[in-house]
């Protein structure tokens with residue numbers, strides 16, 4: 395029996411975990427892992443903050459999977475653009491979409507499009523050296539607002555509140571360091587419309603804010619408020635309870651005298667970005683109060699915060715892949731436990747599967763994509779065992795390589811990643827740090843294919 399041929403689209407954690415499970419199965423499986431960027435690892439490379447080296451280090455665990463001879467990385471290939479899904483189906487029994495998310499969700503309040511109002515994902519793309527995002531950033535604002543009380547909001551707030559020097563030890567490229575060095579922010583205000591018991595932070599990230607000697611975390615004791623539903627949420631989740639405890643400590647402790655203040659405000663719902671000459675000049679919020687059921691209602695009282703820049707960290711949003719069904723409302727590929735459907739509430743499409751953030755929406759940590767992958771891959775293998783996968787016309791391993799080369803696609807490989815990795819490490823070592831990222835797309839391709 396010939397090996398099962400599977401194309402996994404997206405080399406973030408979801409795609410890599412799915413590949414791992416396929417190769418660990420009893421079936422002889424050969425996986426091609428397609429990636430649109432020249433380098434692998436998805437949001438671990440282009441989302442996780444540079445001052446989180448321990449999390450970035452998860453890639454080391456993923457090396458074990460990437461190094462297996464049954465897997466090939468085919469980077470710098472945008473599925474849906476460089477190759478169509480039906481073209482791929484000539485070569486594979488099954489295609490698994492693990493295309494994640496890179497864009498910001500919208501926040502529809504007046505003034506959100508003013509100059510100085512940004513999506514968190516854009517800023518993350520900038521500081522994480524993603525070639526598709528700007529090379530410089532206007533950091534002239536002294537007072538900045540971050541809308542959203544989740545971990546991405548905390549990342550953005552922390553990077554804005556730290557000094558360029560503190561971040562220079564990380565893998566940030568020169569253009570990012572040169573920009574951050576001139577950051578004028580001394581006050582960063584994070585806003586949540588609900589209370590501490592509804593905040594989406596994880597305890598470790600929240601606690602870690604205080605480790606920087608330049609950051610003073612400030613919480614107003616009046617914002618520490620719980621109703622019955624909030625108390626229940628604390629009882630039900632140890633993690634939520636730890637978040638509340640940390641916020642309480644921030645609210646009551648003596649100031650440590652650090653130069654940059656990072657305020658976390660609760661019960662403030664952003665209603666308008668105030669502009670002056672087309673630029674952000676403030677944020678107007680409505681004071682909220684708990685409704686007894688874990689929700690909030692407006693009090694009719696408003697506050698104005700004189701900030702010169704605003705970052706909305708209200709969630710990521712996935713993009714559709716050409717010719718693959720997409721649920722515009724939920725911004726996911728419609729699926730039943732990972733089997734792609736031909737529409738919301740539609741029927742399964744033979745041979746197409748999905749996993750990770752594009753399957754269930756952009757929430758959860760890297761580890762959560764493991765469970766997703768398990769559900770999806772078990773289904774794929776069961777369909778294979780039942781003879782329910784379509785038969786590809788050219789399942790031979792070399793056929794797809796010939797096809798990509800015929801199209802003139804300059805694909806990158808796992809060997810190529812090692813070359814790019816070596817260049818980044820060398821550049822970092824010269825400055826006493828572990829790595830310095832290569833930013834430019836063409837340069838990444840050039841090193842990978844050298």
Ligand SMILES: Cc1cc2nc3c(=O)[nH]c(=O)nc-3n(C[C@H](O)[C@H](O)[C@H](O)COP(=O)(O)OP(=O)(O)OC[C@H]3O[C@@H](n4cnc5c(N)ncnc54)[C@H](O)[C@@H]3O)c2cc1C
Nearest residue numbers: 404406407408430436437441473493494495750751759760
């Ligand atoms: C700013 C930020 C910080 C985070 N920090 C942490 C953290 O500290 N700890 C933690 O555990 N989790 C963190 N997360 C969450 C974590 O990044 C996600 O849980 C995880 O990356 C989701 O994995 P994924 O594989 O589904 O998507 P992604 O990581 O987005 O990977 C998807 C991959 O698919 C590729 N792709 C997309 N479209 C195509 C296409 N058409 N053709 C080919 N390839 C394609 C993309 O380039 C990408 O490489 C963070 C997330 C963000 C946004």
